[in-house]
Amino acid sequence: xxxxxxxxxxxxxxxxxxxxxxxxxxxxxxxxxxxxxxxxxxxxxxxxxxxxxxxxxxxxxxxxxxxxxxxxxxxxxxxxxxxxxxxxxxxxxxxxxxxxxxxxxxxxxxxx
Amino acid sequence: xxxxxxxxxxxxxxxxxxxxxxxxxxxxxxxxxxxxxxxxxxxxxxxxxxxxxxxxxxxxxxxxxxxxxxxxxxxxxxxxxxxxxxxxxxxxxxxxxxxxxxxxxxxxxxx
Numbered sequence: 001x002x003x004x005x006x007x008x009x010x011x012x013x014x015x016x017x018x019x020x021x022x023x024x025x026x027x028x029x030x031x032x033x034x035x036x037x038x039x040x041x042x043x044x045x046x047x048x049x050x051x052x053x054x055x056x057x058x059x060x061x062x063x064x065x066x067x068x069x070x071x072x073x074x075x076x077x078x079x080x081x082x083x084x085x086x087x088x089x090x091x092x093x094x095x096x097x098x099x100x101x102x103x104x105x106x107x108x109x110x111x112x
Numbered sequence: 113x114x115x116x117x118x119x120x121x122x123x124x125x126x127x128x129x130x131x132x133x134x135x136x137x138x139x140x141x142x143x144x145x146x147x148x149x150x151x152x153x154x155x156x157x158x159x160x161x162x163x164x165x166x167x168x169x170x171x172x173x174x175x176x177x178x179x180x181x182x183x184x185x186x187x188x189x190x191x192x193x194x195x196x197x198x199x200x201x202x203x204x205x206x207x208x209x210x211x212x213x214x215x216x217x218x219x220x221x222x223x
Contacts, residue, residue: 034211041216043116043202043204043214043216043217044155044202044212044214045214046211046212049211085153087155102147102154102155102156102157104153104154105153105155
């Protein structure tokens with residue numbers, strides 16, 4: 001599985017856009033890029049997934065350059081409730097089963 | 113209605129005991145997992161279990177054994193508990209996508 005590297009922590013003020021970048025230099029052709037959010041005392045929760053270019057949903061956007069060796073999670077206008085740990089992971093997408101491995105995560109602290 | 117539920121939420125036990133954590137998913141998924149999150153918050157996969165095929169992570173001591181009575185359940189049994197087993201254990205499930213659904217976790221404390 002591809003190893004991921006992301007900043008350990010980030011601070012942001014409420015209302016700002018937050019971009020968290022993840023490096024995955026040895027991503028495989030079949031790997032998808034997925035981001036999860038984890039609040040204290042809860043299990044991780046899926047945010048967004050992409051393979052290339054840009055993906056947007058109701059909570060975030062995911063930007064993936066052509067070489068796919070990195071990706072950026074963009075959270076628009078964060079609020080205090082967005083304070084959490086964000087995990088970037090890459091994994092093989094295949095019919096049958098999916099094995100996901102989490103990196104160290106980025107602890108986002110939103111400041112009032 | 114909780115998609116992935118695990119019991120108990122908290123478990124405090126003495127060294128040397130044997131304990132089990134139960135997990136159930138009502139999503140109809142084929143694949144279930146157990147993860148361990150230690151005090152440093154690293155989240156590491158322990159096992160994945162897909163349609164009766166068990167994939168064992170070789171870094172997991174054989175004191176840990178998953179048991180799946182059916183596709184909707186994957187229980188984790190731990191023998192001879194050690195202090196280092198103290199952690200939060202998460203159960204998860206997925207179906208043919210990279211999106212995994214996680215339970216709320218079981219905080220195991222070995223004293």
